[in-house]
Amino acid sequence: METKLSLLLVICLLTGITATTYDEFTYNGFKRSELYLDGMAEITPNGLLRLTNTTTMQQGHAFHKVPLHLKNNSDGNVYSFSTCFVFAIRPEYPDVGGDGVALVLSPTKGLPGALPKQYLGLFNFTNNGNSSNHVLAIELDTILNMEFGDIDNNHVGIDVNGLSSKNAAPASYFIERIGNFQNLSLISGKSMQVWVDYSNLEKKLNVTISPFSVPKPSHPLLSSFINLSSLILDTMYVGFSSSTGSMLTSHYVLGWSFKMNGQAPALNLSSLPSLPSEKHRRKLTSLIIWLALGVEVFITITACCIAYIIRRKARYAEVLEEWELEHRTHRFSYKELFKATKGFGEENLLGVGGCGRVYKGKLPTSKTEIAVKRISHDSKQGLREFVGEIASNSQLRHRNLVQLLGYSRRKGEFLLVYEFMSNGSLDKFLYDANKPPSLSWSQRLKIIRGVASGLLYLHEEWEQIVIHRDIKASNVLLDSEMNGKLGDFGLSSLYDHGSDHRTTHVVGTIGYIAPELTKTSRATTSSDVFAFGVFILEVVCGRRPIMPEASLDLHLVDWVWRSWRNGVILEVTDARLEGDYDLGEPELILKIGLLCSHPVPAARPTMRQVMQFLNADLSLPEIPKDGKDITV
Structure with a gap:
């Protein structure tokens, strides 16, 4: 490099050009040949240096082509220098600009690897702050970048090797007559002058700014004591860097002067090129x-x-899985059910069970009334119960079974659609004091016959055996004519006729569970018959299977057996019946209930035999007072 400089001095002497040409220059407007440009930088036809245009996420550099020898070889100190330039920042949208412009001293022309936006075309995220950069910059920053510790979105800063300014202040200029600083808006679109002066003697860097037509103020905006000896290399390039982010902004330099060891020449403001x-x-x-x-x-x-x-x-997103294709049940859209139930509003809530809520609805098109069981997200049975009910009930057709019309799924929600039963569940008529009038004997007998008929269909008359496993009053629904229909197949199981239908755990409701299930966990048609027997006693007596009003929570079956042994079986009938029945009928039905709920499975009848007993097609066997040795 020293050889090149010596050669330049020789050329200067031979051509009569003073050596100061290379440590001093003045540009009152620019020509393409005078600067090294890269990125978006360009010289406009009227001589403006335009560093960036209205292109987002870009950068531009412009450097004086000849390197400057800024160091004294004898002592290694940096020479004093001074520079002055006029700039303007023109955002396309008033008061919103980005990202700024900087005067730069750099070891190289251009700044390879630098990024736009907040990096101002100076650095990137890997070299920002590295001492090996040897870059000094005076930034005119119009964006607040917290990562660099910016003070605001309209400031001037002194940067050494990185964008965390050593010194910074809001853009402003000193007014002598008021003795204070007046704010400037860097993105006002107006031309402004900047002076940068470094004193080798004081090791002090001053930065001063003012509006275009205002002479250099007496007080600099920034004044920092800084020794540039370790930062500045023997030769450096001086120029400008600018970048844009997401906001369209043009950065202009109208004129520029520079001088080593002296004051930079004043620019001829009247001859500077005009902004657009x-x-x-x-x-x-x-x-x-x-x-x-x-x-x-x-x-x-x-x-x-x-x-x-x-x-x-x-x-209304829905899920489709393989098992759904297998059962071919009608699938309702979630949207259709959402509208039918008025968004599953509380006013349409029919009841709340262990596995979810049931809502009344009316299909928008057909106006068919429906009941929608919405299985809870946190239901223990969850998907297993949902699939079980579809598998069990999807193809069942019987007048005493609640008809499954279809289903729907949405993410973790499971919805089953049934025919609407206008009179709700049987247990409300048995136990709800606010549900008058009480069921008559003929209505109760009709309900028992209906449920028995439905259960016979499940056990013997359909192509597979269906074991319900949860027969109880709350799972028997009543239509407008008080016909009893067995519903809720969530715990039911399907088996082929003649197969071994062993289960792995006991399911059902306390009070209806056959005693053998606690030992074998083997749900059978006989265990369904036991639950049906308890159900019969429940309907006739109007009492729950476990009677909490008794001193020791007496089981309903035991209570009826005791009454039978004591010869007062008719005393267990629901007092609300007030004896309004033929004396022989309640006793017959109670005996059928006792027979079905016999503790020994072999002593229980089948549902076909139960139907024959109810229809008087088969004589009821004699039931001993001790309940033993019964042969059906």
Whole structure:
């Protein structure tokens, strides 16, 4: 490098050009040949240096082509230097600009690897702050970047090897007559002057700024004591760097002067190139703004529509799995059920059970009344129970079984759709004091016959054996004519006729569970018969299977057996019946209940035999007072 400089001095002497040409220059406007440009930087036809244009996420550099020898070889100190330039930042949208411009001293022309946006075309995320950069920059920053500790979005800063300024202050200039600083807006679009002066003697760097037509203020904006000897290399390039982010901004330099060991020459302000017409810029800006707003409104509306559609689809999103194809049950859309139940509103809530809630609904198109069981997310049975009910009930058709009309799924929600039973569940008529009138004997007998008929269909008359496993009053629903229909197949199991239908654990409801289930865990048609026997006694007596009013929580079956042994079996009938029945009927039905709920499975009848007893097609066997040695 020293050889090159010596050669330049020789050339200067031979051509009569003073050596100061290489440590001093003045540009009152620019020519392409005078600067090294890269990135978006360009020289406009009228001589403006435009570092960036209205392209987002870009950067531009412009350097004086000849390197400067800034160090004294004898002592290694940096020479004093002074520079002055006029700049302007023109955002396309008033009061919103980005990201800034900087005066730079760099070891190289250009800044390879530098990034735009907050890095101002100076550094990148890997070398920012590295002492090996040997870069001094005076930043005119218009974006607040917290990562660099920026003080605001309109400041001047002194940067050494990185973008965390050694000293910074809001853009302002000193006014002598008021003895204070006046704020400046860097993105006002107006031209401003900047002076940067370094004193070798004081090791002090001053930065001063003012409006275009205001002479250099007496007080600098920034004044920092800094020894540049370790930062500045023997030769450096001086120039400008600028970058844009997401906001469209043009960064201009109108004129520039530089001098080593002296004051930079004053610029001829009257001869500097003019910035683009504000009127033209405003028209262009208005057009861009309106177009941008139009595009933004269109994008916003489109995005909102897409988001609305996505939300609606997500709201009614459904899941399809292999088992659903197997059972071929009608699938309702979640949207259809949501509307039918008025959004599963509380006013449509029919009841709450152990595995979920049941809502009344009306299909929008057919106006068919339905009941929708919405299985809880936290139901212990969950999907198993949901699939079990579909598998058990999807193809069952019997007048005394609640008809499954279809189902729906949405993410973790399971929904089963049944025919609507206008009179609700039987247990409300048996136990709810607010549900008048009480059931008559003929209604109770009709319900018992209906449930028995439905259970016979499940056990023997369908193509597979269906073991319900949860026969009880709350699972018997009543239609408008008080016909009893067995529902809730969530715990039911399907088996082929003649197969061994062993289960792995006891399921059902306390009070209805056959005694052998606690030992064998083997659900059978006989265990269903036991539960049906308890159900018969429940309907006739109007009492729950476990009677808490008794001193020792007496089981209903034991209580009726005791009454039978004591010869007072008719005393167990529901007092609300007030004896309004033929004397022989309640005794017969109670005996059938005792027979079905016999503790020994072999002593229980089948459901076909039960139907024969009820229809008087088969004589009821004699039931000993001790309940033993019964042969059916």
